[in-house]
Amino acid sequence: MSLTRRSLLRRTAALGGAAAAASLFSPALVRAQTPVRMVLNWRYQGPQSWFFLAQDRGYFADAGIEMIIDQGNGSGAAVGAVASGSYDVGFGDVNALIQLAAQKPDEAPICVYQMYNKPPFTVGVMADSGIETAKDLEGKKLGGSANDGALKLWPAFVKIAGLDDSGIEITNFQPNLREQMLKGGQVDGVFGYVNTIRFSAKLSGMDPDTDIRFINYGDYGMDLYSNGLIVPKAMTQEQPELVSGMVEAINRGVADTLADMDAAVDSVAEREPLINKAIEKERLIATLQDEMNHPELAEYGLGAVDPERFAKAIDIVVEANGLPRTPEVSEIYTDAFLPPMSERITKLL
Numbered sequence: 001m002s003l004t005r006r007s008l009l010r011r012t013a014a015l016g017g018a019a020a021a022a023s024l025f026s027p028a029l030v031r032a033q034t035p036v037r038m039v040l041n042w043r044y045q046g047p048q049s050w051f052f053l054a055q056d057r058g059y060f061a062d063a064g065i066e067m068i069i070d071q072g073n074g075s076g077a078a079v080g081a082v083a084s085g086s087y088d089v090g091f092g093d094v095n096a097l098i099q100l101a102a103q104k105p106d107e108a109p110i111c112v113y114q115m116y117n118k119p120p121f122t123v124g125v126m127a128d129s130g131i132e133t134a135k136d137l138e139g140k141k142l143g144g145s146a147n148d149g150a151l152k153l154w155p156a157f158v159k160i161a162g163l164d165d166s167g168i169e170i171t172n173f174q175p176n177l178r179e180q181m182l183k184g185g186q187v188d189g190v191f192g193y194v195n196t197i198r199f200s201a202k203l204s205g206m207d208p209d210t211d212i213r214f215i216n217y218g219d220y221g222m223d224l225y226s227n228g229l230i231v232p233k234a235m236t237q238e239q240p241e242l243v244s245g246m247v248e249a250i251n252r253g254v255a256d257t258l259a260d261m262d263a264a265v266d267s268v269a270e271r272e273p274l275i276n277k278a279i280e281k282e283r284l285i286a287t288l289q290d291e292m293n294h295p296e297l298a299e300y301g302l303g304a305v306d307p308e309r310f311a312k313a314i315d316i317v318v319e320a321n322g323l324p325r326t327p328e329v330s331e332i333y334t335d336a337f338l339p340p341m342s343e344r345i346t347k348l349l
Helices: 005-015 018-024 046-056 075-084 094-103 154-161 175-183 194-203 233-238 240-259 261-271 277-290 307-321
Strands: 034-039 065-070 089-093 110-114 121-126 141-144 169-172 189-193 212-216 227-231
Touching (some): 034 075, 046 261, 065 240, 089 094, 094 227, 094 307, 110 233, 110 240, 121 194, 189 194, 194 277, 227 240, 233 240, 240 261
Parallel strands (some): 034 065, 141 169, 141 189
Antiparallel strands (some): 089 227, 121 189, 121 212
């Protein structure tokens, strides 16, 4: 086990005396900090707040980690960034990880803390477009960022929803153009996570509750997990204490976020002062409700998965995409670095 600040304090109390307390802060006992570069799934927003709280409150430092957190360019891209070695850690989509592991198992990283346990993938359309079901997407023009998780799962959705995609046109554009492209009619539908589209549309002056309709993948049988903490397999083998410490730090960051959401959003604003804090708080709450609050949370705790459900999710992705092999759950996810059940979060709201 790594020597955390808490264990040092316990040790100090056992030794007793001012000299022991002073020695706690002596240079000899200051932990060396290992630089770790993390890429997020997206730009700095409310649902990234637990990472920043963990950083600001010294939880990563407690684990001997100097964490550097960069904005991302899509949940699928985060997986590729870790696999390529560009980043040490990513907050990415496990479905992209499943696809990589099925095709290039030696390159695939592994998820050590599963956070989004409900499928957020969707195609957003204008409510007055006449598109009401997945079947209505046939013959339409759809668009999104090339690294968007929902777009990467589109072939699987086409198969499961029974669509004829021969007349569907897919176009790529920068993520910040998504809501503008939809509102302006340049595309009939856009790929994304429900709450990403919903609150970005709200920031652009739209009322997502009346202006946008969501064709959700989960409504068509794609019961998938999505974003989790992704690390190289080599890190789990060579630096297990670092991985455990990082997971513990993030778990504490989530607990702090739940205890004080205003402080959580403030931590995001420290990195991105131009955010609308009221909307980012709404986005945070919606993410907790819609993407992280599966009933299994009460049984397994945040960070863990239901092994049977996870195996079925792997089967869905493999079969629908015609992948060459079906990875084992253990190739995609491990619970070896989770905190004990007594410290896991089993209720969000």
